[in-house]
Amino acid sequence: MIFESVLVSSKTKKTAAKKVIKKTAAKKVTKKTAAGPTAASKRTKLICISHKEDCDGISSAALIRQAFGGDAILVDYPGQMEALNQVVSDEKLKSLFICDLGLSKKTQDEFVDIMTRLRKNKVSVTYIDHHDIDPAVVKALEKIKVKVIHDINECTTVQVYNAYKSKLNDHASFVATCAAITDYMEDRPIGSKLLQIYDRQFALISATVMTYNIVGHQREPDYLQYLVEELAESKFPHDIPNTFEFAQIQVEKLSQMIAKVKVGMKTMKNLGYMEILDAGASGAVNFVMGLSGKDVGVAYKERVDHGIYAVSVRGSKNCKVHLGKIVNLLATSLGGSGGGHDKACGAVVPKPKIKQFITELNKKLA
Numbered sequence: 001m002i003f004e005s006v007l008v009s010s011k012t013k014k015t016a017a018k019k020v021i022k023k024t025a026a027k028k029v030t031k032k033t034a035a036g037p038t039a040a041s042k043r044t045k046l047i048c049i050s051h052k053e054d055c056d057g058i059s060s061a062a063l064i065r066q067a068f069g070g071d072a073i074l075v076d077y078p079g080q081m082e083a084l085n086q087v088v089s090d091e092k093l094k095s096l097f098i099c100d101l102g103l104s105k106k107t108q109d110e111f112v113d114i115m116t117r118l119r120k121n122k123v124s125v126t127y128i129d130h131h132d133i134d135p136a137v138v139k140a141l142e143k144i145k146v147k148v149i150h151d152i153n154e155c156t157t158v159q160v161y162n163a164y165k166s167k168l169n170d171h172a173s174f175v176a177t178c179a180a181i182t183d184y185m186e187d188r189p190i191g192s193k194l195l196q197i198y199d200r201q202f203a204l205i206s207a208t209v210m211t212y213n214i215v216g217h218q219r220e221p222d223y224l225q226y227l228v229e230e231l232a233e234s235k236f237p238h239d240i241p242n243t244f245e246f247a248q249i250q251v252e253k254l255s256q257m258i259a260k261v262k263v264g265m266k267t268m269k270n271l272g273y274m275e276i277l278d279a280g281a282s283g284a285v286n287f288v289m290g291l292s293g294k295d296v297g298v299a300y301k302e303r304v305d306h307g308i309y310a311v312s313v314r315g316s317k318n319c320k321v322h323l324g325k326i327v328n329l330l331a332t333s334l335g336g337s338g339g340g341h342d343k344a345c346g347a348v349v350p351k352p353k354i355k356q357f358i359t360e361l362n363k364k365l366a
């Protein structure tokens with residue numbers, strides 16, 4: 001869902017970036033960009049770099065595309081900086097949007113550096129996000145005239161919708177509603193107003209089917225691009241071929257996961273935990289929390305070639321601590337990294353430290 005700092009092979013990442021660059025180059029001029037003969041600069045390209053792992057990231061990219069045209073580059077957290085470093089040397093780049101990609105202590109300085117280079121080249125940059133951010137970073141970005149749209153109380157797509165309503169059609173409010181649901185933010189001031197426009201059950205099933213299609217196609221960058229285009233063209237999820245059939249396959253896999261968690265989950269005083277062998281940790285973690293009866297669930301999966309565990313952590317409504325902050329400090333102290341929201345976060349932990357990570361986390365929850 002949210003700050004899943006891990007995942008997806010660099011192979012997939014590179015393919016995604018390459019393909020988008022090619023596509024963009026072939027198009028030459030981005031939609032709706034006035035590039036008359038009088039234009040002083042040869043910069044014409046508009047790019048949106050957005051989060052590829054959930055409905056909020058994909059939907060943000062779709063609404064930016066509907067409002068401004070241009071192309072999307074879809075990335076996960078590890079691929080974020082690589083994509084930014086790639087666009088910074090693109091001499092055609094005129095305008096850049098960065099959506100739903102939170103920053104961490106580890107990435108924020110490099111991020112500001114890259115933004116500074118873009119601004120020196122007169123590239124217009126808009127950063128739209130809802131993840132916790134260091135106020136000093138916002139200051140630094142505003143100083144170099146990066147437009148920052150940031151509200152921790154609304155998901156990114158809702159903020160995109162709110163900022164560019166006049167350039168969007170009516171259906172965009174539905175795209176934003178689904179994104180808000182997926183990010184557990186449909187109860188926020190703007191999000192809840194948008195949800196009221198639609199039948200709740202209709203919005204829920206649409207958001208859920210979209211989410212299963214996004215999660216199940218993480219290794220197919222062309223399909224994710226296709227989803228961005230279809231949403232930008234105001235298609236409902238059920239009007240995109242085979243989405244409901246695909247969602248059915250995903251729910252079958254999830255029901256098998258419930259059975260596996262019941263057997264494999266272990267508990268400590270303050271948390272439930274489980275190593276996941278054959279699926280993503282983020283798909284299992286809610287079950288680990290729920291079925292353990294504890295207020296915190298931890299699921300982790302080994303990335304064999306990286307010597308690390310990709311860890312997902314979830315807290316229940318009763319969980320009173322800020323898991324993102326605790327996990328950030330703990331993972332960093334063990335030579336890894338991590339962070340995220342109060343009740344949903346992720347981490348990368350060196351393989352030999354995973355047991356220590358769980359025991360220490362259990363202690364900090366006391």
Ligand SMILES: [Mn+2]
Pocket residue numbers: 002056057100130155156183
């Ligand atoms: Mn989001």
